[in-house]
Amino acid sequence: MAEIAREAPGDFHEVEALYDLCFAPGREALSSYRLRDGVPPEAALCLVARGRAGEVAGAIRTWPVRVDEVPALLLGPVAVHPTRQGEGLGALLIHKVVARARDLGHPRMMLVGDAPYYARFGFARLEGVVMPPPTNPERVLGLELVEGGWDGIAGEVTRAVD
Structure with a gap:
């Protein structure tokens, strides 16, 4: 199928080119990008x-954020090259990142996306968690990586800064 590895610094431009190909122009104007601006991703x-010829077939990134000052992970973006879509590569990337996040002891993860698609990974609507506008609240989804990981957590999602 594909060889999956941690993104290396030398992969940056290829991954960005994939995101440009897969997402609409102006993707960086979305509210989730404002949360990523100036914040390094969770490298692990x-x-x-990568496909057999070494091409980038898919990529996924995860970023630290805060929900009312409580640390959380923001999953995304995830993209699969149009010639590789339908092979399950996106699902594989999501499963691997969720498993790694659990192994690393992160308690919670969130994303902005389509509930019917992400429900199969365990994501569900987060009540009371507010992304910067203009984000449809129905698309703000969360996953407990440990039991009770989202219990009692609500508020505005903000950038994780030191």
């Missing part, structure tokens, strides 16, 4: 899938 939770 950024993966690249």
Whole structure:
């Protein structure tokens, strides 16, 4: 299928080119990008899938954020090259990142996405967790990586800064 490895610094431009190909122009204007601006991603939770010829077939990144000052992970973006879509590569990347995040002891993860797609990974609507506008609240989803990981957590999602 594909070889999956942690994203290396030399992968940056190829991964960005994949995101440009897969997402609409202006993707960086989305609210989730404002949360990423100036914040390094969680390197251990950024993966690249390469095809047999060494091409970037898929990628996923994860970022630290805060929900009312409580640390959380923001999953995404995840992208699969159009010629590789439908092979399950995106699902594989998501499963691997979720498993690694659990292994690393992170208690919670969130994303902005389509509930019917992400429900199969265990993500569900987060009540009371507010992304910067303009984000549809129905698309703010969360996953407990440990039991009770989202219990009692609500509020605005902000950038994780030191």
